[in-house]
Amino acid sequence: MIRHTITFFLLLLLLSASPTDASQEDQLMRFIESTAKKRQADRITALPGQPPRVNFDQYAGYVTVNEEYGRELFYYFVEAPYEAATKPLILWLSGGPGCSSLGYGAMMELGPFRVNPDGKTLRRNKHAWNNLANVIFLESPTGVGFSYASNNSDNINKRGDQRTAEDTFVFLLNWLERFPEYKGRDFYIAGESYGGHYVPQLATVITFMSELHRTTFINLHGIFVGNPILDNYKNSEGNLEFLWSHGLISDEIWAGIRANCTFTPKDDGRWCSVLGQASHISGIYPRNIYDPRICLPSAREGYMAGYDPCMEYYVEAYLNTGEVQEALHARTNTNWLACPRTSGDLDSTCSITSTRYSVKDLNLPVTTPWRAWYTPDFEVGGYVQQYEGGFTFASVRGAGHLVPSYQPERALVLLYSFLKGRLPPG
Amino acid sequence: MIRHTITFFLLLLLLSASPTDASQEDQLMRFIESTAKKRQADRITALPGQPPRVNFDQYAGYVTVNEEYGRELFYYFVEAPYEAATKPLILWLSGGPGCSSLGYGAMMELGPFRVNPDGKTLRRNKHAWNNLANVIFLESPTGVGFSYASNNSDNINKRGDQRTAEDTFVFLLNWLERFPEYKGRDFYIAGESYGGHYVPQLATVITFMSELHRTTFINLHGIFVGNPILDNYKNSEGNLEFLWSHGLISDEIWAGIRANCTFTPKDDGRWCSVLGQASHISGIYPRNIYDPRICLPSAREGYMAGYDPCMEYYVEAYLNTGEVQEALHARTNTNWLACPRTSGDLDSTCSITSTRYSVKDLNLPVTTPWRAWYTPDFEVGGYVQQYEGGFTFASVRGAGHLVPSYQPERALVLLYSFLKGRLPPG
Numbered sequence: 001m002i003r004h005t006i007t008f009f010l011l012l013l014l015l016s017a018s019p020t021d022a023s024q025e026d027q028l029m030r031f032i033e034s035t036a037k038k039r040q041a042d043r044i045t046a047l048p049g050q051p052p053r054v055n056f057d058q059y060a061g062y063v064t065v066n067e068e069y070g071r072e073l074f075y076y077f078v079e080a081p082y083e084a085a086t087k088p089l090i091l092w093l094s095g096g097p098g099c100s101s102l103g104y105g106a107m108m109e110l111g112p113f114r115v116n117p118d119g120k121t122l123r124r125n126k127h128a129w130n131n132l133a134n135v136i137f138l139e140s141p142t143g144v145g146f147s148y149a150s151n152n153s154d155n156i157n158k159r160g161d162q163r164t165a166e167d168t169f170v171f172l173l174n175w176l177e178r179f180p181e182y183k184g185r186d187f188y189i190a191g192e193s194y195g196g197h198y199v200p201q202l203a204t205v206i207t208f209m210s211e212l213h214r215t216t217f218i219n220l221h222g223i224f225v226g227n228p229i230l231d232n233y234k235n236s237e238g239n240l241e242f243l244w245s246h247g248l249i250s251d252e253i254w255a256g257i258r259a260n261c262t263f264t265p266k267d268d269g270r271w272c273s274v275l276g277q278a279s280h281i282s283g284i285y286p287r288n289i290y291d292p293r294i295c296l297p298s299a300r301e302g303y304m305a306g307y308d309p310c311m312e313y314y315v316e317a318y319l320n321t322g323e324v325q326e327a328l329h330a331r332t333n334t335n336w337l338a339c340p341r342t343s344g345d346l347d348s349t350c351s352i353t354s355t356r357y358s359v360k361d362l363n364l365p366v367t368t369p370w371r372a373w374y375t376p377d378f379e380v381g382g383y384v385q386q387y388e389g390g391f392t393f394a395s396v397r398g399a400g401h402l403v404p405s406y407q408p409e410r411a412l413v414l415l416y417s418f419l420k421g422r423l424p425p426g
Numbered sequence: 427m428i429r430h431t432i433t434f435f436l437l438l439l440l441l442s443a444s445p446t447d448a449s450q451e452d453q454l455m456r457f458i459e460s461t462a463k464k465r466q467a468d469r470i471t472a473l474p475g476q477p478p479r480v481n482f483d484q485y486a487g488y489v490t491v492n493e494e495y496g497r498e499l500f501y502y503f504v505e506a507p508y509e510a511a512t513k514p515l516i517l518w519l520s521g522g523p524g525c526s527s528l529g530y531g532a533m534m535e536l537g538p539f540r541v542n543p544d545g546k547t548l549r550r551n552k553h554a555w556n557n558l559a560n561v562i563f564l565e566s567p568t569g570v571g572f573s574y575a576s577n578n579s580d581n582i583n584k585r586g587d588q589r590t591a592e593d594t595f596v597f598l599l600n601w602l603e604r605f606p607e608y609k610g611r612d613f614y615i616a617g618e619s620y621g622g623h624y625v626p627q628l629a630t631v632i633t634f635m636s637e638l639h640r641t642t643f644i645n646l647h648g649i650f651v652g653n654p655i656l657d658n659y660k661n662s663e664g665n666l667e668f669l670w671s672h673g674l675i676s677d678e679i680w681a682g683i684r685a686n687c688t689f690t691p692k693d694d695g696r697w698c699s700v701l702g703q704a705s706h707i708s709g710i711y712p713r714n715i716y717d718p719r720i721c722l723p724s725a726r727e728g729y730m731a732g733y734d735p736c737m738e739y740y741v742e743a744y745l746n747t748g749e750v751q752e753a754l755h756a757r758t759n760t761n762w763l764a765c766p767r768t769s770g771d772l773d774s775t776c777s778i779t780s781t782r783y784s785v786k787d788l789n790l791p792v793t794t795p796w797r798a799w800y801t802p803d804f805e806v807g808g809y810v811q812q813y814e815g816g817f818t819f820a821s822v823r824g825a826g827h828l829v830p831s832y833q834p835e836r837a838l839v840l841l842y843s844f845l846k847g848r849l850p851p852g
Contacts, residue, residue, distance in 0.1 A: 241671065242671065245667065245668065245671030245672070245779060246671070246672075246778075247778045247782075247808070247809060247821045247823075248809065249796070250795065250796030250809075250811060251782060251786060251796075252792065252795070252796070253796070280796070281798075282798070283798055283800070283804075283805075283806040284798075284806055289823075290823065290824040292805055352673045353671060356677060360677060366678070369676065369678070370675070370676030370677075370678070370679070370706070372707075372708070372709055372710075374709070378709075379709075379718055380709040380710055382673070383673060383674065383676075385676060395673045397673075397715075397716065398716040
């Protein structure tokens with residue numbers, strides 16, 4: 001999965017930073033001073049409109065991952081309010097590809113704040129993940145959110161998952177220089193949707209580099225992906241079955257799909273993909289089929305208490321405010337977008353049926369059979385099954401694609417168990 | 427389905443009421459006077475705790491359906507606030523068997539009021555069906571809610587769907603004597619759950635009697651059933667598939683079901699019924715798998731805006747108040763129960779998958795293919811497909827078993843189209 005040329009290149013970079021003589025020691029001191037300064041520069045005094053009594057530190061800014069093309073990745077980092085020094089470090093990667101971890105992960109799902117409907121003020125999210133960990137939200141790859149490449153010849157078409165993983169690895173090494181107290185800290189990668197590609201690919205780069213250099217660059221303890229896209233064909237097969245079993249397509253269309261689709265490259269896309277069936281399910285928000293469609297004023301009440309289907313608009317308004325971009329140390333006058341909206345939204349939806357087909361495809365022996373797991377108020381939070389090697393599949397009951405948006409408490413319970421290395425409470 | 431002996435018995439009753447001479451004319455006059463008195467006696471002055479400005483008439487009381495055994499059926503009738511005289515008449519039958527149409531249909535779903543958490547006061551339901559029609563809620567058969575048999579030898583074990591249908595037919599004939607302006611009015615039967623048996627069976631009795639006597643006793647225009655139980659085996663098959671596709675049972679159990687169950691009487695109930703799988707889904711409220719389980723105080727907030735999973739408790743408190751039983755002209759000191767709670771709740775759940783399998787079993791040609799239908803605010807309300815002969819299958823998006831509880835507006839839109847003899851808006 002990882003090309004050796006790139007690995008070698010990274011290796012050279014790393015070796016060049018190891019001190020061997022006095023001049024290199026000076027160089028290292030200057031480097032440490034400059035990273036300490038950068039860290040101080042990244043510190044957020046306060047986000048515009050944030051609620052009173054914010055009791056944790058926030059940082060945001062850019063980390064250069066490629067000097068030649070000026071590739072700059074933007075991060076937003078929130079520490080835990082209590083005992084941050086002993087809590088683990090999580091890197092969050094939203095999906096898309098092309099969706100912002102700041103806009104989705106931080107502002108709509110698991111970050112410390114939610115944006116109010118005024119698009120100007122923030123309120124606390126009481127189920128924020130920084131209650132349990134220190135969380136980096138990374139906008140990746142360049143072109144997403146505030147991340148950019150200053151050299152235009154670093155064309156958007158040159159992007160690919162492999163380069164994304166390598167850039168993210170470089171980001172982490174550089175970020176740890178800026179925040180050295182996190183070196184060696186228990187580290188986890190979490191994400192969702194297309195993060196089903198980003199997360200395991202980054203884990204592979206980290207593991208590969210560690211084995212190659214016999215050095216623990218990053219103390220990776222586990223990965224955690226929500227509603228991931230894993231395999232395109234299993235995803236199509238599962239999503240189409242999901243559409244039928246949830247009453248969205250007719251018996252006749254479903255019979256046609258079963259008769260005509262093999263879920264291999266031989267298939268006819270008009271028939272055998274969710275996108276091919278899109279005309280039949282227009283008016284349905286693909287990320288949660290029970291959601292009001294995005295975004296009518298009437299939809300803000302009457303659906304799920306505490307959930308506002310219009311929040312993407314508040315987040316876009318907030319992050320496109322000059323004052324906010326300044327407070328975040330982002331390039332000002334950026335036209336910030338949560339996600340490209342051109343197409344593919346429907347196609348990117350990952351149903352539970354799809355995930356089950358992909359898990360089944362791994363053909364792992366079951367070690368802990370399927371059982372319900374519970375939230376502290378004795379509600380069924382979902383179901384869980386564990387496989388050989390510790391691989392765990394857990395569902396979250398009543399959640400749409402962005403799990404911590406719809407079920408913030410249930411997502412936090414799952415994270416808690418994950419970080420403890422246990423199955424969620426039975 | 428209807429035994430001739432019973433039909434003949436009904437026929438005799440009817441013939442004995444037809445006037446042929448002067449003494450019979452007197453008898454008829456006395457009958458009319460007595461029914462007018464009964465109607466006046468049934469009029470509800472005001473329900474305790476009802477909100478101000480109630481602008482429609484309400485009636486409640488008993489109609490004798492069998493004098494020998496003293497079988498008395500309790501009804502609650504609400505007229506439309508405007509143009510009641512030209513609006514159709516609907517009979518609502520909740521399911522169970524054994525659940526109350528007053529408690530469920532009227533007080534939790536489509537009636538004019540909802541009971542407040544205090545168990546003492548009422549508020550308006552703005553999507554009440556009496557906006558469009560005059561609605562009778564019938565507690566049926568005897569033993570359900572306030573309905574009773576005064577002669578104990580009319581044992582509960584003698585009940586059966588056929589007698590229920592016949593008693594309901596007699597109820598309607600007698601009720602129409604008490605409310606003669608509704609004779610000949612467009613009449614519809616609606617219901618849910620086990621109403622999937624009650625509603626078509628009553629329609630069969632009405633049609634059969636009309637054909638036999640060449641008289642339109644009741645001007646039946648159509649039937650309307652929500653989440654009906656139709657066929658036990660199709661219901662089991664569909665429900666088990668629904669449990670799997672909605673992430674409630676494991677792949678392993680589902681594979682076992684598919685390998686071992688034929689959905690015929692040969693099956694092993696431990697494996698091949700939802701009840702047999704109940705241990706795997708304990709903690710899930712079977713009537714809406716996304717509901718909080720019934721009923722924890724913490725569940726009253728945070729789920730679906732406007733829906734309170736504890737409302738059954740408020741209704742029971744309200745209907746067990748002496749003052750309320752008096753206002754309703756029910757036998758006071760009745761220990762009123764919404765439903766028997768002994769068992770079978772899970773088994774009675776009717777998933778969309780089950781209904782589809784039963785509809786498919788009818789093997790009717792499709793005349794209007796599957797399409798979305800919309801609410802006035804342009805949300806997808808669900809999907810609809812029509813078959814030869816006008817048989818229509820419509821789904822309601824995001825609803826649990828008691829559709830008008832979870833989605834009162836969508837249920838009302840569907841009713842509106844049904845009464846107009848149209849498909850819901852596309």
